[in-house]
Amino acid sequence: MSSTPAPLTPTAVSCPAKVLVAGGYLVLDREYTGLVFGLDARIHTVVTPIKTRSGVTINEILVTSPQFREAIWEYGYRSQPEDGGITVTQLSVGHEQSISLSHNPFIETALTYALTYIYTLQPGTLIQSSSIRILADQAYYSNPGISRSSNIISSPHQTSRFSDFNVRLKDAHKTGLGSSAALVTSFTAAVLSFYLPRDAFDVRSEKGLRVLHNLAQASHSQAQGKVGSGFDIASAVFGSCLYKRFSPSLLSNLPQPSASGFATQLRTLVEGEAWDTEIRKAAIRMPRGLRLVMCDVDCGSETPGMVKKVLAWREKSKEEAEGIWRNLQAGNEALAAELTRLAGEEQRVSEDKYDKLRQIISSNRNLIREMGAKSGVPIEPPQQTRLLDYCSKLAGVVGGVVPGAGGFDAIVLLVEDKEEVVRALKTSLGQYKDPEATGRVGVIGVREEMVGVKEEDLSLYKEWEETS
Numbered sequence: 001m002s003s004t005p006a007p008l009t010p011t012a013v014s015c016p017a018k019v020l021v022a023g024g025y026l027v028l029d030r031e032y033t034g035l036v037f038g039l040d041a042r043i044h045t046v047v048t049p050i051k052t053r054s055g056v057t058i059n060e061i062l063v064t065s066p067q068f069r070e071a072i073w074e075y076g077y078r079s080q081p082e083d084g085g086i087t088v089t090q091l092s093v094g095h096e097q098s099i100s101l102s103h104n105p106f107i108e109t110a111l112t113y114a115l116t117y118i119y120t121l122q123p124g125t126l127i128q129s130s131s132i133r134i135l136a137d138q139a140y141y142s143n144p145g146i147s148r149s150s151n152i153i154s155s156p157h158q159t160s161r162f163s164d165f166n167v168r169l170k171d172a173h174k175t176g177l178g179s180s181a182a183l184v185t186s187f188t189a190a191v192l193s194f195y196l197p198r199d200a201f202d203v204r205s206e207k208g209l210r211v212l213h214n215l216a217q218a219s220h221s222q223a224q225g226k227v228g229s230g231f232d233i234a235s236a237v238f239g240s241c242l243y244k245r246f247s248p249s250l251l252s253n254l255p256q257p258s259a260s261g262f263a264t265q266l267r268t269l270v271e272g273e274a275w276d277t278e279i280r281k282a283a284i285r286m287p288r289g290l291r292l293v294m295c296d297v298d299c300g301s302e303t304p305g306m307v308k309k310v311l312a313w314r315e316k317s318k319e320e321a322e323g324i325w326r327n328l329q330a331g332n333e334a335l336a337a338e339l340t341r342l343a344g345e346e347q348r349v350s351e352d353k354y355d356k357l358r359q360i361i362s363s364n365r366n367l368i369r370e371m372g373a374k375s376g377v378p379i380e381p382p383q384q385t386r387l388l389d390y391c392s393k394l395a396g397v398v399g400g401v402v403p404g405a406g407g408f409d410a411i412v413l414l415v416e417d418k419e420e421v422v423r424a425l426k427t428s429l430g431q432y433k434d435p436e437a438t439g440r441v442g443v444i445g446v447r448e449e450m451v452g453v454k455e456e457d458l459s460l461y462k463e464w465e466e467t468s
């Protein structure tokens with residue numbers, strides 16, 4: 001019998017949300033870049049050794065998302081022959097017979113990839129059981145959260161930053177901040193940090209960030225069905241940046257999980273030189289005195305369908321599309337350069353210092369509308385044009401765009417970072433009524449965040465010690 005390994009230390013990691021301010025559709029192609037800002041809503045993952053009654057040995061990983069009902073996933077795991085890595089099998093939740101088995105492909109795939117990578121670094125070492133909790137900031141969901149207080153005697157009235165949403169995950173309303181990317185990235189980082197010694201994986205080191213980025217891209221892409229440029233994973237790891245995607249062939253050449261050679265090829269891909277993503281952090285800054293405001297319009301758009309249609313039009317109308325893509329890329333670069341230039345300024349210079357920004361945003365929006373009109377996709381549909389024009393005229397608002405794939409569900413504004421400006425904006429949006437749309441426009445409680453993945457202190461989670 002193998003001896004009992006030393007207990008591992010509880011570990012917590014968080015990652016930010018994202019907003020693609022410029023480069024929607026373009027960033028799917030390596031010829032172009034995306035300007036992505038991290039947002040200060042985070043998803044946290046906490047890994048602890050599993051609590052068992054003495055004398056009981058188990059071999060499982062229990063994942064819970066306790067802010068949601070029935071969000072429990074229990075996994076067994078085993079190594080596969082022929083270098084197939086680790087496979088995980090979802091077990092029925094033993095103690096909760098009434099809970100039907102729900103699958104969470106993002107968690108299952110992130111766990112498979114993370115354990116496989118760990119196994120390649122420590123072959124033959126027993127992977128110990130653990131308990132993994134996921135906790136998300138309010139801004140990811142529009143469901144009103146119930147606050148949760150500590151039942152710890154030493155601090156009885158402290159309220160957690162993480163609300164209880166009191167619904168099943170599938171009934172939660174997402175605000176579009178990239179929950180699956182922040183989840184997969186923080187989950188992967190926490191699992192690697194928990195199981196590996198610092199000298200094999202350190203999320204504070206450059207190599208650690210690179211390994212995390214590549215591994216999270218691989219598993220998120222697998223879980224998502226290999227669509228997406230991966231800008232959301234990049235910002236979850238590195239925070240705000242100018243992003244050039246990886247070559248899709250890197251992942252299409254990887255064997256499927258459990259297939260012969262998967263483990264070694266995954267490790268080589270994740271650690272090796274072939275990965276060709278380009279991240280430029282210094283190319284993106286927020287000028288002192290400005291901030292982002294995200295507005296949620298109460299209705300949704302379906303990104304994959306829009307992407308398919310835009311790319312089909314681009315394929316058909318190559319020349320015309322290349323003109324728009326090239327001009328938009330130049331406009332997006334100009335936007336990044338102007339933000340960075342203003343960020344480098346010492347103090348306020350003159351009242352009209354945002355004129356150039358205004359003009360760049362306006363000409364980029366013209367190109368986005370042209371892209372939408374020509375491809376027949378409502379990227380900046382008329383009701384969003386009206387909303388953006390309305391906001392752009394308000395005091396302290398520099399301008400705004402439809403983020404990411406665009407559509408009906410959100411706008412992002414660049415505004416002066418003053419309490420009175422944000423307060424007046426909220427009041428104006430509260431009164432805003434589009435002549436043709438019924439949805440209400442709300443301000444999401446987030447702003448830009450430059451920092452990506454971050455280790456966290458376990459005291460943040462004390463109100464959530466017991467799983468519900």
Ligand SMILES: Nc1ncnc2c1ncn2[C@@H]1O[C@H](COP(=O)(O)OP(=O)(O)O)[C@@H](O)[C@H]1O
Nearest residue numbers: 065104105106134136174177178179180181183
């Ligand atoms: N707090 C959470 N706990 C567990 N899983 C989550 C959580 N938030 C999101 N997920 C996973 O991510 C999926 C949502 O991902 P997706 O539809 O791609 O939306 P998004 O655009 O927010 O990434 C959910 O179905 C679930 O599998």
Ligand SMILES: C[C@@](O)(CCOP(=O)(O)OP(=O)(O)O)CC(=O)O
Nearest residue numbers: 024025027228229230303404405406
């Ligand atoms: C079209 C895109 O370039 C940008 C989509 O950005 P969104 O922020 O709209 O994405 P979702 O959160 O997945 O809906 C596709 C991509 O780059 O993956």
